[in-house]
Structure formats: C-alpha cells, structure tokens
Amino acid sequence: MFPLMAATGHPQAGLFGFGTLRLSRPATWQQGLALLAGIAMGVIGVELARHHPLSGTLALAAWGLAAAAAAVLWVKSPALLLAPLPLIGLAPWSGWISFEELDLLATACGCGGYLAYALQLNARDRAPAWRHGLVYSPAVQLLILALAASAMLGMWRGFEDAGGFVFGWFHGYHEPMNSVRNGKALFLALALLPLWTAAAAARPRGFSRGLLLGLVLALAAGSLAALWERLAYTGLLDFSTDYRTTALFWEMHVGGAALDGFLVMTLPFALLALLRTRSPWWFAAGLGVVLLAAYAVLTTFSRGVYLALPLMLVPLVLLADAQRRRAAGSGPESSHLDSTLGAVDAPLPRLAKLGALAMAAAFALAATLVFTGGGYRGLIALFFVMAMLLVMPASLWRPSLGQRLTAVLMGAVLALLLGGASWALSVAVPKAAYVLNVVALLCCAALRWRDAPGQTRPVYVLLVTASWFWLLSTMVIVADYWGGTTGRWTSMAAGLALGGVWSAMLLEPRLWPLQDAGATGSAAWRKRALLVAGLLLVMAVVAALGGGAYLRDRMATWKEDGLFRLTHWREGLRLLHGPEQWLLGRGTGRFVPANFYEGANEARIGDYRLRTDEGEAYLALTAGKHVLGRGELFRISQRIAAPAPGTAKVTLVSRTASDATLVLEICERNLIYPDNCHAVASQLKPQRAEGADPQRVGDWQRQTFEIPGVQAMGGDWWAPRFVTFSMSLDARGGRLDISRIALHDAQGRALLTNGDFNREMAHWFFSSDRHHLPWHMKNAALHVLFEQGLLGLALLGSAVVLVLARLSFGRGRDHPLAPAIVAALIGFATVGAFDSLLDAPRIGFVFFTLLLLGLGLRALPGEGVARVA
Template structure:
C-alpha cells in the first residue's frame, strides 16, 4: 500500500461535510475494498453468534468499524487500548472465538474501507516516507513463518481426527488448533493497513501505537488493582493469591498477565522518558506506578527477572538515540533533535554519590520496615523526597560554612528530636503530627530558596529542618514498632545522615545537578524509583508468600526441567521433531500419551436420540479441592438464604459430584457454600455392567448462602461450579437448574441446547498438564524445529534491526526491543503463545520490528 490517498484525475468526489470520499481507482484500493468487505462479513457473522447478545455485539462492532474508518491511521489505538478488558469467556463460554476477533475485524473493515474510498485523503506518500517497509528477505521469512503455522494447523486437524467446525469446542478438539494459531494471522490481517498508515502519517501512527499500548497497560493494571482490592486487600502480600486480572486465559494457569505487562510496560516507560508535558508526565507516572504494583502482585519470578533485563536496554537505546540526534554528525543527519540537549554523563564522583544514595536508601528501607512497618516506611519516603529536592544554592557558601551548618544543624535537630520524642510519649499520635510538621517546615524552606544567592543561615536552617525530619522518622518507627522500630530506624537515620553530610560538604558527590524542567523530571523519576523500592521491600518484608516463592526456586526449577523432558517425550519420530505435532495438541497428547499424573479431566458435549448432554470426566491424578477439573458459570449474586440445585444425570460407576457456589475471579474461590452428591448407576434389568445407566433426577441444597457480590467499589464475581471428586469417573448431565431463596433461576442454558454457551471451565491449582511452560518448546512441539528456527530467526532479526540496524532510530525502537526481551524472558518459564491476546500483541510488535525504520524529520521525535 505505497500509494496512500491518491486521487487520480477524473475520479468523482462525494462531499460528506468535511469528509471527502472517492471511488477506488487503483488496484491497491480495490484490494483494500475487498479486504474490508471480507472482514465485514466475518465480523458480522461472529457478532451475530455472540453468546451474550447478538444485537449488542453487532452494535459495538459497527461503532468500532465507524471509528476505524474515521481515524484509520490511529487504528492501533482503537485496537490495543481495550484489549485487556474485553475477554468475556467466563461469561460467554467462547474460547476459540472471542471479543478480540470482533475488534480486529472491525478495525480492519473500517480502516480498509477508509483507505479504499480515500477518506480524508492525502497526497501520495513518496518512498522516503515509508516508515514501515519490508525487505525481500524479510518478506520471504514472514511467508515461510506463515506456511509453517498453516502446516501446524493442518497437522493439528489431522491429529484431532479431522476438521470439524464448532463454536464452543474445547482444548481437545480441532478448533483448538485455530485458537492457538490465529494470533499471527490476526496481526497479518492489519499489517497492510498499518503499512499505509505509517507511510501517510508516520508520527501519528507511532503515537497511536504508543498510546494504545500505554492505555492497554493501564487497563491491565487497573484490573489487577481491582482484583487485589476485591479479594485480598492492597497490602496483603502473604496470601497465596497470584493476580490474574481479566485474562481468562489463565483459567488453567499460565502467565498471560505476566506476558502482557512485559509487552506493554516498556512503552509507558519510554513515554515517561520522552514527554515534556507536565500533565502527560503525571499521567504516565501514575500508570507506571500502577503497573509496578501489578507486576509485584503477579509474584512471578520470571517477571521480576524480565523487568531489569528489559528496562536496561530500553534506557541505553533511548539514550543512544538522543545522543545521535544531538551529535549533528553525518550519521545523524536524518535524525530530528526536538528532544533538546542531552545531559552530560555523570562524573565519576557523582556516580559514586548516586550509588551511595541508592544503597543507603535501600538499606534504610529494609531496616525501617522491619521495625517500623508501613508508617515508618512512609516517613522515610518523606525524608527522601525532601532530600532529592535540595536546591543548588546550598553549595554556594564556603566549605567551612557548610561544615558549620552540618554540625550545628545536627545538634539543633537532636535537641528538637529529644523534645519531639518526649511529646510523642506523652501525647497519643503526636509522633505522626510532628513528622508532618517537620515535613511542612522543610517544604516551606525549599519554597523560600533564592537561586544564585549565598546564604549560610539558610543552609543552616535547611540542614536543621531535614535532620529534624530524619529524627521524626525514627520517632514514628519507635511509636509504631517499639524497641525494634527504634533501633532499626536509628541505624537507617545514621546512614542517611552520613551520606547527606558527605554530599553537602563535597558537591562533586551530589548527582542531581540539573535544574529547571529537566531537573524536576529527573527528581520525579527518582521518586518513582523510591516508591518501587519501597514496594519491593514491603512485599519481601511483609509478605510470606513471596519469600516462600523465592526460597523454592531451586525445587521449582527441577520440576520445570522434568516437565520439559516429559513434554518432549510426546514427540515421536523425526517427522514430528521436524514439523511438530500440530497446533493446539499438547493438552490432548498429555491426556492420552503422557504420565498418569498429567491426565486431567475433560468435558464434551454429546447428544443422544432425545437431547444434548454434558459428559464430565475427572482425571487420573491425585485430586484435592484445587486439583479438580471444574465446569462453571458466572451468575448474578443470589439472594441470601438456601439455594436449591436440581440435576438430571446418569453414571456408569459410583461417583461424587461436587457442586459449589463461590465468590471467585478465576482461580481462587472465596466465601463458598456447596455440597457433594453421591451418584450411583441405575440400570435397567439385563443391561450391560458398563452401560451408562438410566437418567435420574436429584435435588439438593447447597446450604445457606450469605450475601455475595462484594462492595460496589470492588465487586466480586459469583461463580457456580461442578466437578467430580472421584478419580477416573464420568457423569453425564442432561439438565441442571439452580434457584435462590426467592425462587429466581440463576443458571442459563442449563439444558445445553445452546451447546456450551455461558459455560466455562478451569483447573484452579493443577496447571502443568495444560502448558509446556516454555515459548520455544511450545513452538517446537506445535511446528517442529523448522517452525522454531523461523520464529527464532525473525525474533533475533527484529532485535538486531532495532538495536543496531536501520530501525534503531525509529521512535518506538527502544520500547519494542525491551518488550521483545521481556516477553522472551517470561517465555523462558511459560508458554505465552497459547494465549491468543498475548500472541497477537507479540506478533504485532515482532512484525513492526522487522519493518520499522526512521525517516528524515522523525528519528527520536516525541511520540508521547
């Protein structure tokens, strides 16, 4: 799509207000129109079959298509922003198809239509403005990867016994091959449109990608915040509860949220580094801190490792871009330098001071939290914020005057601290009030700074106030934690006081010499870093769960190695090693060919001569409460009181059917009531011993249900589930109904006449049989060594292009490199690509990495 918005002579124009439309005139435009119609038909068909509401789905799909037509250059924004919030599988029962498919088809339909009809047309883009262009070698590589994926789908169909279409198939049927492979094709569907958008308005397209992924990060992080508020509390780091957000793909474990955070967080960090708008900076800082909380509550050691491995290249590549932009040499003649001057590198002593300051704070945070808890940690933060805001005028007096200020300030602060401690012991809560008063005094003195004037008395006052603030931090820790808080915080205060005194006496140790907007932005970033360190200290010091996970890394690593070996044993013969076993076939291979303890439960929808029924089976492994395979449905909160369940079922052998009603997001049930039904086979006289038996109706009460649903500001989902608490059992369920104390029916599609609409499934605690737990091994299993080599080659090539090649000066290059590195690190411990939403974002960034290049006048231009 090199020809963007061309308007050949003789083509009629239709005026629609300020919009200008033109009939397709070129072959490319006719192809775009064809693509628009095809995506429109597919999207409308999907929307019409949406399990929750076809009219609403059609209306939403049409609205997105219209927005995509009006703002076709910004379709990445329309697509990425809602992505973490639109997974409705726990309500709809859809897993092969989902709302992401509707979103992609709507954006493609509207975007290609706008291109074909030249909506808001622009002049033809010259070749030098093609910001997204693929070399012939890259095109061949992408086509080879597509063919490998298609072949994997075919092999998956064959392994499943042939292709059979279905709207509600599970992990063992043919449509699971489509589910596992569709992410690459969804990304490719939009690639020609985005190639045209990047040529027409390169900066607008880049900003759309950046803003879309930042908003996606905000949505994912907000869902994590809601989940913690609703189910654990914000500061509970001891409960065995790993955040999943609204990523339904984690219903059988996995790391969908982890992968999504690592794919999107680098773009928020890049925007934070690039923006010069105070409002944008504050918004970006809020999103990054919210994301840091989400990262922390994943309790994922892979994410904790991936974060520094991704952030370090991001900062280095962004800094290298700015330096090339500022150098003005021949190499940077095509680079825009609108970011302003690049800060000079820190001198050696300043680097030493920065390390000392960071080390002193990390040590102080650990000591203060140990004895002073969250209150002491908050007081420590106020100390550090004031320290980072120290004005440059403090170093104008002579060394002797500054030494006098340190000594006299320390003595005066000790006197004020003694009086404050005496008052805190006599008056309840006075410790907190005194800390606030000292903080306000420091802030007022900072406000009264006069830059450029030498004022020794002002230095004395600032030093005294800060040392007093430091003593009130000790007092707060002592008031809350007693003797332990007193001595640990005192040690922290001595360390911080010594570091600050050395820096005040030797200015070359002070690392924050920048002034103006650049200086305040740097200090704000450092405050964010302090908050992150505090969060880590609080999680490690106040959360037994994270400490336990860190302590068991060796045992978990050995388990993971054994699991990888078991997974690779499922590949038989050279052909499967070369070409793979087929997309989406790992779970089924485990079920039939894996170790007994990996043979988990399943469900299938069957039909006899009269009606549809659900065939529910249990696994062969040891089953506890969390290991049972569950079929569930999200329902409205029932009225408090008794809940009655009526089940029409049959079984060939004795089995126990567990029925449960819980407040539950995805994996962790809370506030449950339930019962267990003992089912026995009922056979007609003369029937075979292994016959399924006759249908029988059972009616049970789950018990008295308390008020459910949570608070309005942190609602809890209510889920009904059924499972078998008997090893190697099968129960057929023809109908199931549930009524609350007011007689209201709570279940939808209880007769399964709409197949599995509204029904979902999960394995809450038993996850290994569902994933091979490594991205490379996942690709190897599904597409063989050939597919792994193709995807690995594309991955490495994208990193090289954006780090050292032609794409290194594109505004998005540092963030894409960091995202791919973070994804690869998390993917070393989990499959990731078996979650289509995560795979879609990954393949989109991978394809962009293979084609993006910097343009004259763009370079490191701001995209935030």
Template sequence: MAAVGTQPAPTGLLGLGEFKLRLPATRLQWLALLAALGLGAVGAELAWHHPLSGPLALAAWGAVALAAAVFWVKTPLLVLAPLPLIGLAPWTGWITFEELDLLVTACGCGGYLAYALQLNARDRAPAWRHALVYSPVVLLLIAALALSAAWSMKRGFADAGGFEFGWFQGYHEAMNSVRNAKAIFLVLALLPLWTAAAAARPRGFARGLLLGLVLALLGGSAAALWERLAYTGLLDFSTDYRTTALFWEMHVGGAALDGFLVMTLPFALLALLRTRSPLNFGAGLVILLLAAYAVLTTFSRGVYLALPLALVPMVLLADAQRRRAVAAPADSSHIDGSTGAIDAPLPRAAKLGALAMAGAFALAAALVFGGGGYRGLAALFGVMVVLLTMPASLWKPGFGQRLTALLMGALLALLLAAASWVLSTTVPKAAYVLNVVALVACGLLRWRDEPGQLRPVYTLLVTTAWFWLLSTVVIVADYWGGTAGRWTALAAGLALAGLWAAMLLEPRLWPLQGAGSHGAAGWRKRALLVAGLMLVMAVVAALGGGAYLRDRVATWKEDGQTRLTHWRESLRLLHGGRQWLLGKGAGRFVASNFYDGPAADQIGDYRLRHDPTEFYLALAAGKHVLGGGEQLHVSQRIPAPAPGPVTLQLVSRTAAEANLVLQICEKNLIYPDRCSGIEQTLKPPQAEVAADGARPGAAGGWQTREFKLGPVPALGGDWWAPRFVTFSMALDTRGARVDIARIAMQDAQGRQLLVNGDFNREMARWFFSSDRHHLPWHTKNAALHVLFEQGLTGLALLTVAWLLALLRLSFGRGRDHPLAPAIVAALIGFGVVGAFDSLLDAPRIGFIFFTLLLLGLGLRALPGEGVARVA
C-alpha cells in the same frame, strides 16, 4: 502495503461530508477493497454467532469498523487499547473465537475500506517518510513464520483426527489448533494497513501505537486493582491469591497477565520520560504506579526478574538516542519543529550519585521496615522527599563553608535528636509529633529559599533540619519496634547521612544539579524520583509484610526442579525426527500430555455430545489426586442469588458411582470464596434400585434428581468493588464420568439463574477452569511451546526473527525510532517471562507479541527526526 504518492484523477467521486470517497485507482487499493470485504464477511459472521447477543455484537462490530474507517491511521490504538478488557469467555463460553477476532476484523474492514476508497487521500508521504519498510529478506522471514504456523495448524488438525468445525470446542479438539495458531495471522491481517498508515502519517501512527499500549496497560492495571480490592484487599500480600485481572486465559494457570505487563509497561515508562505536558505527566505517573501495583500482586518471580532485565536496556538505549540527537546537526529540511528541545544526558558522576541514592534508600527501607513497620517506612519516605527537594542554592557557598555547615549541622541535629529522644520516652505518641514538626521545619526552610543567593547560614539551617528529621525516623522506629527498630533504623540513618554528606561536598554526585534541574523540568525529575521511592517502598512492604511472597521466593529451587522435570516430560511427547523437525501440531500439547504423559497428567475433560433426541454434557474427572483446586470445573457466571436456599434440578446418568460437586461461589477466575455447595453421590439406576427395592430402570438411563443447596448468603460484594458469582460442577471421583442432559437452578425468590441449562445452544455461556492443577495444560516455556507445536524449524525461525528485531532496534536502522527502546524492552521482557511459561498459548498475549515483533522488523527512524516525543 506501501502508500503511493500522487494519485491519478479518479473516475468516480462521491461526497460524504468532509470526506471524499474515490473509487480505487491502483492495484493496491483494489487489493485493499478485497481485504476489507473478506474481513467484513468473516467479522460479521463471527459477530452474528456471538453467544451473548448476535445483534448487539454486530452493531458493536459495525461501530468499530466505522471508527476504523474514520481514523484508519490510528487503528493500532483501536485494537490495542481495549485488549485486556474484552475477554468475555467466562460469560460467553467461547475460547476458539473471542472478542479479539471481532476487533481485528472490524478494524481491518474499516481501515482497508478507508484506504481503498481514499478517505483522507491527502495523508500521503514521499518515500523518505515511510517509517515502516521491510527488506526482501525480512519479508521472506515473515512469510516463513506464517507458513510454519499454518503447517503447524494443519498437523494439529491431523493429530486431532481431522478438521471438524465447532463454535465451542475445548482443548482436546481440532479447533484448539486454530486458537493457538491464530495470533500471527491476526497481526498479518493488519500489517499491510499499518504499513500504509506509517507511510501516510508516520508520527500519528507511532503515537497511536504508543497510546494504544499505554491505555491497554491502564485497563489491565485497573482491572487488577479492582480484583485486589474486591477479593483480597489492597494491602493483603499474605493471602494465596495471584492477580489474574480479566485475562480468562489463566483459567488453567499460565502467565497471561505477566506477559501483558512486561510488554506494555515499557511504553508507559518511555512516554512518562518523554512527555513535557504536566497533565500527561501526571496521568502517566498514575498509570505507572497502578501498573507497579499490578506487577507486585502477580507474585511472579519471572516478572520481578524480567522488568529490571528489560528496563535497564531500555533506559540505556533511550540515553544513547538522546546522545546521538544532541550530537547530530539539525537538518532543517526534514525537522518539522514539533520534537522540541532534547534533554542533555545525565553526567556519569550524577548517574553514580543517583544509583547510590536508590541503593541507599532501598537498603534503608528494608532495615527500617523490618524493625519499625509501616510507620517507620512512612517517616523514612518523608526524609527522602525532603532530600530530593533540596534547593540548588545549598551548593552556592564554597567547599569550606559547606563543610563547616555540614559539621555544625550534624552537631546541632545531634543535640535536637537527644532532646527529642528524651521527650519521646516520657510523652506518649511524642515520637510521631516530633517527626511531623521536623518535616514542617524542613518544608518551611525550603519555602524560604532564595535561588542564586550565597547564604552559608541557610545551608547550615537546612542541613541541621534534615539531620534532625533523619533522627526522628530512628525515634519512630524505636517507639514502634523497640530495640530491634532502634538499631536497624540507626544503621539506615547513618548510611543516608553519609550519602548526603558526600553529595553536599561533591556537587557532581547530586543527580538534580545542573541544567534542566530547575523550574518545571527540575520538578518533573523530582516527581519521577519520588515515584521511584514509592515503588521501592511498595516492594519492601510486599516482601517484608507479605508471607505469601516470601514463601514463593523461598521455594524457588523446588519450583525450578519441578519445571525441569516437566520440561523433560514434555519433550518426551515428541516421537520421531519428523515431529522434532516440524512439531506435533498447534494446540496439541494438552491432548498429547493426556494420552502419552504420566498418569498424574491425565486431567479432566468435557465434551458436548448428542443422541437422537437431545444434547448432553459428558463430564469426566482426571486420574490424578483430586482436591478442591485440582478438579476440572465446568461453570457459568450467574446473577447473585437471593439469600436463602437454592433449588437444583439435575437430569444425569452414569455407568459407575461418582461424586458430583455443585457449588455457588464468589469467584473471578480460579480462586473461589464464600462457597455454598453440596457433594452428591450419583449411582447407576441398578444400584439405586437395589437400595430401595423399586423396579430397576434401563442400564445407564437418565435420572432426575432435585437438590437443595445452601442457604446461600448474600453474594456479589460491594457496589464499589463487585464480585462475580459463579456456579460450577465438578467430579470428585478419579476417572469417573457423568453425562448431564439438563440442569436448572432457582433461588429463594424463584428466579432462574442458569442459561442454556439443556445445552441446546451447545456450550454457550458455559466455561471451565482448573484452579490449582496447571502443569498438564502448558509446556511452561515459550521456546518449548514453539518447539512442540512447530518443531525445530519453527523455533529457529522465531528465534531469528526475535534476535533480528532486537538487533535492528538496538544497533540497526531502527535504533533511532522513538519507540525502539520500548519495543526492545518488551521483547526482552517477553523472553524472560517466556523462560518460565508458555505465553503464546494465550491469543491476546500472542497478538501483542507478534505486533511488536513484526513492527520491530520494519520500523525505522525518519531522516532528521532525532528523538521525537510521541508521548
């Protein structure tokens, strides 16, 4: 939908406060009104059927729709910001439909209504200000992508035995095709509105998109921080626990959090690099450090590989934007003055020095941590902070004076180091005290700096103090780690000493020398570098202090072979040229793998059934080797039970002997902890009668049992780091099936803990997970996922769109758009992580990907805009 220019005088006008509601005056506005009504009807219907509370969901939906009507230009912010926090499937039992659908329909309804009724009609722009424009070829490509997804959904219905609507269907049923294919249609539902918003207020739309993704990263990273704090501890890098945050899509494995991080983190970094507000800079730095922690705790080798491969091109593209902006003459007719001054690109020698500094610190950190532990690493961090705050006045003296200061400073520091060594060997804890004293001395000297003054003696004193501080790192490492700590820290110290000597003698290597490196701008750059040091320290600590990550890195070859085998077996599920060309259908991999794959991939399943009198749950076990993590768990999140025994009443039936496992655990998604459970052998009625001599019942008849579980300890975690409590049912007999008609549970105080235990509300409030057995649920490759569902046709279309977006934003008409470098990085990151996981079978991740992809196909820089700071 393109925005129109001057509107004709409307025939009807309604006043509403400061807003004026006008009747639709153009064909586009009438179409927008129809879109609003359609999305409103769908959204209201979904909200009314929400498993937790229809009225509350409808009220929340209406509030979002109202906000979208008022701030329709910022709908990307309203949609994207809450995305990582609104996955309520573990509470609701919904997997086909979810809160994402409610959010999109609410924003679409409110936004289109505002456009149709011409709210803020003044927000119109001439054609040259349209920042989102699609060529006919690109529109044809987008239509082909949508047609391929729709055809894939149709084939999925057919493969599932025909379409049958259901609110709570699982991965084997027809509605799973809707779940897997819906992401692109949700984006397309909002794309005309976003096209109008980008024409109305180009910079406001871009800022809304950027802020939405940054806030989404904040929400996802905060959830990851809570999860680690609650379930493992912040610095535990050895426990076999990979962060999932609130991405319920990882209940059967997958990389939803990985894909989310690599697609949102580039926007936070770009905003941090461009903001000039100290408050925004501090907030952005916190968000980026939180995200870095979340990245580390995914323990995902794909993420570790994707981020460097994505962020390096982003930095290069942003640098190229700055160079073009500096070289281009200002066009006063189009620049509104809000972009501000543009930083000059860093000279090549300074870039070389920055890379040398980063590499030297990374190597030194690895060496010092290996022998000196966390104490040695902390001392090294102090050395680097002092190095980054070196005053510019040190380079005022001539070369000969700097060389003399360097040599004499090294000699004086050597004498101080020798005295400090002797003192550390005779006085306990003296090593740490000496390190603090040296750090304070460096701080005092930095405080006594006189900018612009020629003071060779000051250069000598600063050099001496810094070399002495560096020597105390060796002393701390030796005191903590003995001989090993001494020699590794000495090697690191010599490398850093040589680096500082080179930079003092050759000013062009110093990355903070020159214009823009003094005052507020200089401290901003130093803060970025200090944050980089902290990230390096975190990586070194995670690799060096975490056995789990080391084990994952060590087994990459074996895991790679497993993936290759799985990919070959996945491709064998495609039969005939038609399936290779058009795919087997959206959402059909799990079922196809179950019926046509190897026996080890015949996983458990559940279905809601009903007979003439009641609903019941049919729970089936897989045919693979079963263990605690390999079982299919049907679960419900419950309030923390009172400490003591828990009573369970179960009405079930089975045709063959089966072991039923019932557990109450502290569990976020797939890592149970502090479990209290019971494993009960269920037998057919005839077998139980033969054992006790009672009269036999009907074959396969319902049986009522009561169990005592526990005593259950106090669960739920601390108030500042709460843990979810989950009740789960699973079968521990291969190939077994148990039908469950009713289940009830009371704690020691008589409270009922389960909701919908009779399944009269279908699977509302019930969820399922496979904690460890993940390969049968995913193709584990995004390209193969698209190939399986949409065939070579769909894969070719998506590949062309992905490459075209990268080319447009890197070299084409979109290359100077302020968000182009971040979108390129996000798409590259998605591609790298997608080489090791499906990603597109998680609707929220697919929604972010298609948002960036389709925007990347149409975004362009406004004439004369240069590098707009939308942060």
C-alpha cells in the same frame, strides 16, 4: 508482498461527497485489493458477531461502531485495537474460547481501515518512498511468508492429529478448533499488516504515536483491572495470601502467564513515553500508569516477571540513551533526527552517577531496615525524609566548603537536641511521634519554599540541614514508637546511612546528581518526579518482600520449581515421535490432548464433551486421574447474579456408570481463586433396570440438592466480586452425564442460563484452579517446537534475533519506539522461558504485532527520536 498503500488524495472520476465526507472509487490496484480485504473482513466479522453467545444484536452494534471508528482513524488504528485488549475477554460469561472479542475487534478495525483506505476517506497525500515508516526488504518478506507457511502447516497438522477438521463454535482444548485458537494470533496480525504499512506511509509519526498510545492505554486498562481484583478479593496491601493476580485475562483459567506476558510487553512503552514527555500533565498521567503497572507486576508474584524487569529495562535505558547521544551529536549520524522538541539534556558526570548510586543504595538499605522494625508507618516517615532530600535547593552549595562543613556539624547538633526532646515528648504523650514527624516535615517544606536562588546564605544552609536532620530523627522516633526496641535500632542504622550520604553530597557538590538541573529548569521537576516514583517502587518491593509471606515462600522454592519445570519439559518432548514430528511439530494446539492420552496419570486431567442422545444434548463431564484436591478439581462453571441469602436449590437430570461424588459450589471468584464458597457434595449412584449390564451407563435420574446457608455475595459496589456456580467430580476417572441443571436461589429466581445445553457450551466455562502443568508446555520456545517443530522454531527465532539486531544496531535503531520494542521482546523471551505465552491468543497477538512491525520500522528524516530526560 506488503505494497506501500499511501492514499493518493487527488480528484478521481466518480467522486461523491456527504457534507465534508468525501469518498472515491479505488484508483490503484493496491486500493482495489484493500477494498476486497475490507469486504472479506467485514463478512467474517459480521458472521462472528451474529453468533456471539451473549447477544448477537449488541455484538453487531459494537462491531459496527468499532468499524466506523477505525474508518475515521485508520492511521491510528493500532490504538483502537490495542487499548481495550485487556478488557475484552468475555469467555467466562460467553463460553467462547475458539473465537472471542479479539477476533471481532480485529475484523472491525481491518474492515473499517481497509475500506477507508480503498475509498480514500480523509485521503492523505502520497508520501515519497523515503518517508515510508514501514519498509520490508525482499529477504524479510520471504521470512514473513515462511513464518505464515509454518504456522499454517502447524494448524493443518493439528487438524490431522485431532482426527480431521470439524468446525465448532464451542470446541475445547482437545478438539480441532483448538488449533485455530492457538494459531490465529499470527494471522490476525498479518491480516492487518498491509493496512499498517499504508498508515505508516501516509503519516509515519501519527502511526507510531497511535501504536504507542494504544500500548500505554492497554497497560493502564490491564493495571486498573489488576487493582480492582486485589481490592475486591484480597485487599491492596495483602502480600501473604496465596493469590496471584489474573486481572481479566481468562486465558489463565488453567494457569499460565498471560498477565505476566502482557505486562512485560507493554510496560516498556509507558516508561519510554514517561521519559520523553515534556508536558507536566502528560507526565503525571504517565507516572500514574507506570505506578499502577508496577503494582500489578508486584502482585503477579511471578519470578519470571521480576527477572525480566532488569533484563529488559537496562537495554531500554541504554538504547534510549544512545538515541539521545546521537541526537545531541553534530555528525552525519544525527543529521536526520528531529530537533524540534527541545534541547537534549546533558548526561550526568561520573561523580554524579556515583552519588546517584550511593543515594539509591542507601535508601534501599534504609527501607529494608526501617520496615523490618518500624513497619508501614516507619516506611512512610522514611519516604518523607527522602522526598525532602530530593527537593534540596541548588543554593545550598553557594557558600564555601568551610561554611557548609559548619552547617553540617552544627545542624547535626541542633537536630540531636530537637530529636532528644521529641523522643521524650513521644514517650510522654500518645501519638505525639506522628505529630512531631508532620511538624518536622512542615518545617522542611517551609524552608524549601523560602529559598532564594542565586544568593549565598550560610545561615539558611544551617537551618535546612538542621531541619532535615530533625525530620530524620523523627523517622527514628516513629519507628521506635511502633516497633519498640527493634524499630529504634534498625531505623537508627538507616538514619546514619542516609545522614552520611547527604553530608558527603553537601560537602562535595559533584556527587549531587540533581544540582546541574537547576532549581527551576524544565528537567528538574521531571527528574525529581521520576526519583520519587522510584522511591515508591522500592518501598513497594520492600513491603511485599518484608510483609508478604507468600512472595518469600515463592522466592525460597525457586530451585524445587525449576526441577519440576525441567522434568515437565523432558516429559513434554517425549511426546514428539520420530524425525517428522521433531522437524515439523505435532500440530498447533495439540499439547493438551497428547499429554492427556500419552502422559502419566498426573497429566490426565478432567475434560468435557457435548453429546446428543435421541436429539437431546447433554454434557459428559469427566474427572482427572491425578490426585484430586479441592484446587485440582476440573470445574464447569457459569457466572451468575448474586443469589438471595438463604438456601439455594439445584435440580439435576443426570446419569452415571459408577459411583461418583458431585460437588456443587456457589463462590465469589474472578477466575481460579474461590472465596466465600457455599457447597454441597453428593454421592451419585447409577440407576439401572433389573438385569441390566452393570458396565453400562445408568438411566437418567432427576435429583434435587440444597446448598444451605448462602449469604450475601457480590462484594461492595466500589469493588464488586463475580459470583460463580460450578460443578465438578471428586472421583478419580469418574464420569457424569448431565442432561439438565437448574439453580434457584431462596427467592425462587432461576440463575442459570442454557441449563439444557441446547446452545452447546454458551455461558459455560471450565477451569482448573491449581493443577496447571498438564495444560501448558511452560516454555515458549518448546511450545513452538512441539507445535511447529525445529523448522518453525528456527524461523521464529531468526525473526526475533533480526528484530533485536536491526532495532539495536541497524536501520531501525533511531525509530522512536525501537528501545521499547527491543525491551518488550526481551521481556517476552524472559517470561517465556518459564511459560508458554503463545497459547494465549491476545498475548500472541501483541507479540506478533511487535515482531512484524519491528521487522520493518525505520527512522525517518524529521521523524526521529523525541528527547529523553
């Protein structure tokens, strides 16, 4: 099913060249099939690009550039495809949801890659079978075929449930094309799998590195988008506002956990790359990506993500450590592993592990205590204390035990005297507490710089110990200056805990987890940098929990939310009728309409339809039948340029059958959290001729509304905010037909595009800010069960279990990316226990990519695990 399509590279008849570029006609039947696949994906991609709502010309140009890049770099095509994934969702601007930029990029990479392989562009020598990086057994091939057949059957049943297949460029969640939107992720991954099989055969290491690079760059891009969102809309350190980060994942316009699933599937690859890199520059870059991602994780305020982190990171570390141990061994099990990337670091002794745990626990306790009383200033001072502790030189342990004990006792006395004088000065002189903390820090740094490795200097030990204890006391002074009595006593308790841990480690060298690395060894700076990053992460968690009321509230309501989820799952499963639907599912993409028509009133959300009347298009907008609040309104929106300050005017041609309240808003919003809104709510009444049927929809009427007091919008240049115009109905079950709508700002500029809907829903987008349950099954397994039945769930579950088994214990366990793929799938399953995930195409594509590759990846001679720190 998946031929090993390694390019031959020997001269072929009909060879022609363009400078250094050499192409050949397909020489094998595999290359012939690749040529057909490339042409087919090119036709599909060009047709999609031509119809892009924003600009067909620009879309075609971008598609062509992506296809050319994929042709040149086809072995590393996963990097080209995955890296921009979190940034290319333009649905809030384009109005496209059935098709999107993911489809354009996938077809471009497939077209360019398949044509490059078929025409032998940059031909590779044919790799022997034992060098093929992706190998699928017949049983696995049957399983993949069964997965594809189940997904195809689910889409067909979805079309049938929607009343038959009807093609449309702008279908919503109720129409047949939603089955395509929900089901395409697997088929996009399958369409590229033969190309990736060829790449893994031609250059196994290049393909693996391309996959790793693509996922790490994707994580960096998504995390930067999250950082921008927080900076623009809430502020970086605001953990109390009811605002959950969505980044640029438009799929969260009706709630969901697209960003959550993306983070847990990409973060393991960045962590694995960070552990294995030996270059200081790449290490610094990787550390920056991980810290950015940690901030994004924190600001999701997702309990599922927080739960997933330990559940996926522990297996990641254990599997990577097992790979390291096998690489360090001398038996036949390690004979095929690469040994060219440096010596394997020795594992920590048992007492050193105990010391590391004690240090981590002491810091976590200290951070909690200090932040409670001393706030952010006390927490920063504590960070300096720990940073200096982590760079303690190995020469401190050269003196005898008695000399080290003397240094601890005398150093504590000297620090007590210095601390008392410093406290008195901080009371007398404003801001002196911060200056003294910096002076103590500089003293510690200067003494560390004056270290003489290999020399026994008891006085030096005394000075280092005294200066560090003094730095610890200034941390207490900073907390006292900021937080008063509470800050003083909480930080004093924290200082005693840290001082006790350090004293024990200085007296018992085996407890010190960093001493074996030496003062200048290559592992020393990496371990210390990782520990410093860990300190920053702990501080971030403490600050979010201690300083963020929103996160505390979410943590406090987990039980109530769990009961809501259970009720929602039961009600969702009641929508499956009869053995056939339980076995084969109700159909892909059919949960929302089934819930709408058969669920309770709370599930009857708003909707829209495009209609025509005498050749003129109009939008039929309906409100939900649930309790409507500002956050529960169903909105149709368009992103606009920032309006000029003053009064904006809306011209509307509409009709209605009953009284309805129309809400028109101009807000700054990224997706579902409006801010700085200017709105007008108008009561609309039907207009009918005398004697007309009162139940019939009224006649068309033209009205003008004013939105007064519009202020400067758009945010700062360094943190821009998107400006959105939206319309909604604040009337339960109400309906309004809109034929034309126009918005002009105070300067008379027209701000809306496609206000007559003659281009269907181009540029228009919909959202539900707070009412999310009716849009999702809220569990990935139950989502698959609903759409594809028990058969589809069993097939997908079997594939996931098989990947976890073969990459943890089987043939693929020594592949460099095996620990990260296992961790990513565990993270996906954990977050998927609380959300659907697979109803977001980009998240589904990443998941199926990792799943399909995990079914075939294997370690190769000379291509095994890189070294782990």
